[in-house]
Amino acid sequence: MAKRTSEGKSKREIMRCLKRYAAREIYRQVTNPRPAPDNSDLRQTRTALGMTITTLAGELGQWVSIISRLERGHIRNDNLAATYRQWLTNHLKGEAPTAPEP
Numbered sequence: 001m002a003k004r005t006s007e008g009k010s011k012r013e014i015m016r017c018l019k020r021y022a023a024r025e026i027y028r029q030v031t032n033p034r035p036a037p038d039n040s041d042l043r044q045t046r047t048a049l050g051m052t053i054t055t056l057a058g059e060l061g062q063w064v065s066i067i068s069r070l071e072r073g074h075i076r077n078d079n080l081a082a083t084y085r086q087w088l089t090n091h092l093k094g095e096a097p098t099a100p101e102p
Contacts, residue, residue, distance in 0.1 A: 043071040
């Protein structure tokens with residue numbers, strides 16, 4: 001907003017710019033979607049370790065529902081999936097798993 005205001009645009013013109021930006025992003029996603037990664041291995045690995053979803057959610061600092069939806073493929077969060085996978089890998093190796101950086 002500050003950039004567009006400094007260019008001399010009115011609030012109405014700024015809103016138009018934002019809407020166009022959003023429309024371009026949505027159009028790109030609709031016409032060329034990125035396939036969601038397969039995260040089915042996360043739940044299998046977690047249960048093989050005997051880890052409850054509540055414990056894992058606490059370790060990662062996430063809500064249980066977010067972890068569950070990620071495992072089932074209902075949401076896409078590549079950063080969380082990578083953190084989750086790394087945490088499981090460290091746990092499998094016997095290393096002391098660390099909480100992710102916020």
